[in-house]
Amino acid sequence: MTDKQTSEISFFHKYLTVWVIACMGVGILIGKYFSVIPEFLGKFEYASISIPTAILIWIMIYPMMMKVDFQSIKNVGKNPKGLYLTWIINWLIKPFTMFAISSFFLFVVFKQLIPVDIADGYLAGAVLLGAAPCTAMVFVWSHLTKGNPAYTVIQVATNNLIILIAFIPIVKLLLGVSDVTVPWDTLILSVVLFVAIPLAGGVLTRMFVTKRKGLNYFENEFLPKFDGITIAGLLLMLVLLFSFQGDVILNNPLHILLIAVPLTIQTFLIFIIAYFAAKLMKLPFDIAAPASMIGASNFFELSVAVAIALFGMQSPAALATTVGVLTEVPLMLLLVKIANKTQHWFPEK
Numbered sequence: 001m002t003d004k005q006t007s008e009i010s011f012f013h014k015y016l017t018v019w020v021i022a023c024m025g026v027g028i029l030i031g032k033y034f035s036v037i038p039e040f041l042g043k044f045e046y047a048s049i050s051i052p053t054a055i056l057i058w059i060m061i062y063p064m065m066m067k068v069d070f071q072s073i074k075n076v077g078k079n080p081k082g083l084y085l086t087w088i089i090n091w092l093i094k095p096f097t098m099f100a101i102s103s104f105f106l107f108v109v110f111k112q113l114i115p116v117d118i119a120d121g122y123l124a125g126a127v128l129l130g131a132a133p134c135t136a137m138v139f140v141w142s143h144l145t146k147g148n149p150a151y152t153v154i155q156v157a158t159n160n161l162i163i164l165i166a167f168i169p170i171v172k173l174l175l176g177v178s179d180v181t182v183p184w185d186t187l188i189l190s191v192v193l194f195v196a197i198p199l200a201g202g203v204l205t206r207m208f209v210t211k212r213k214g215l216n217y218f219e220n221e222f223l224p225k226f227d228g229i230t231i232a233g234l235l236l237m238l239v240l241l242f243s244f245q246g247d248v249i250l251n252n253p254l255h256i257l258l259i260a261v262p263l264t265i266q267t268f269l270i271f272i273i274a275y276f277a278a279k280l281m282k283l284p285f286d287i288a289a290p291a292s293m294i295g296a297s298n299f300f301e302l303s304v305a306v307a308i309a310l311f312g313m314q315s316p317a318a319l320a321t322t323v324g325v326l327t328e329v330p331l332m333l334l335l336v337k338i339a340n341k342t343q344h345w346f347p348e349k
Contacts, residue, residue, distance in 0.1 A: 019235050061194060119316075128302075134298055138155075151286070247314075267297070268296075298324055
């Protein structure tokens with residue numbers, strides 16, 4: 001990644017890992033010394049879903065959903081190979097490799113370090129990450145690899161549609177295999193709240209503003225107003241999350257590193273599979289790179305939200321999805337650098 005490309009990524013995105021670590025510290029301090037705050041906020045729930053968390057999730061996801069232009073789906077048929085690769089990696093490979101790798105490390109390699117009941121929760125969080133391909137930060141990774149913006153939008157748009165259909169059955173299947181009980185109604189409500197509603201709101205906002213002011217105004221003036229809102233919502237939610245997770249983290253600091261091991265291996269494995277498949281398919285680099293980035297990264301906003309809704313703020317599952325946030329940005333920046341150094345492997349067009 002060149003200095004110019006590095007400078008083009010926003011300040012908050014570039015140092016997101018630093019902000020996440022800072023939020024973890026602030027949240028732990030709040031949980032330990034100002035426990036009245038999480039106790040008060042924990043009272044606001046509906047159907048096992050935290051209302052404060054839901055609000056912060058909407059703040060995170062809504063600006064991202066406005067970037068999705070469903071009109072571009074009509075151009076899918078012109079060059080569908082990159083989409084086929086994305087769909088196969090995301091929905092037929094990634095969730096199952098995440099389950100297999102996480103199970104191996106949590107129940108075999110780290111068997112003496114993590115109690116079985118806690119490992120079950122960590123596995124549930126890993127599954128939620130694996131079943132939710134990236135739909136937000138992928139715009140950043142695509143930008144840094146000079147990806148085809150129109151094609152990236154199509155990949156994101158179709159992934160959003162597939163999430164509505166495939167996320168629940170995959171999570172239910174894999175968590176059922178691991179003997180973790182998941183209530184259908186809570187899972188369905190989570191997808192509706194954190195995908196369907198913000199997606200519909202984003203699409204309607206895009207249509208309304210574009211119709212009144214034009215596409216140029218929407219993309220160059222309206223959208224930039226929301227640049228910092230997504231990250232602000234994420235950081236506030238992490239403070240809230242870690243305020244509930246304080247005791248778990250302080251009592252099990254080693255677990256943070258242990259959870260990160262399978263998540264890191266999964267990230268590199270999926271990228272390698274997608275990247276070399278794209279090379280064999282002779283896809284151009286500006287399509288191959290974003291396709292591989294989508295598979296390697298996760299829709300952690302949704303994963304964290306569903307983990308909290310299903311298992312609670314203080315659950316091991318919520319902690320595992322939060323570790324996913326902590327590890328993703330530095331790993332993805334490394335993969336961006338690898339992709340840019342190997343772009344000569346691919347045809348330009």
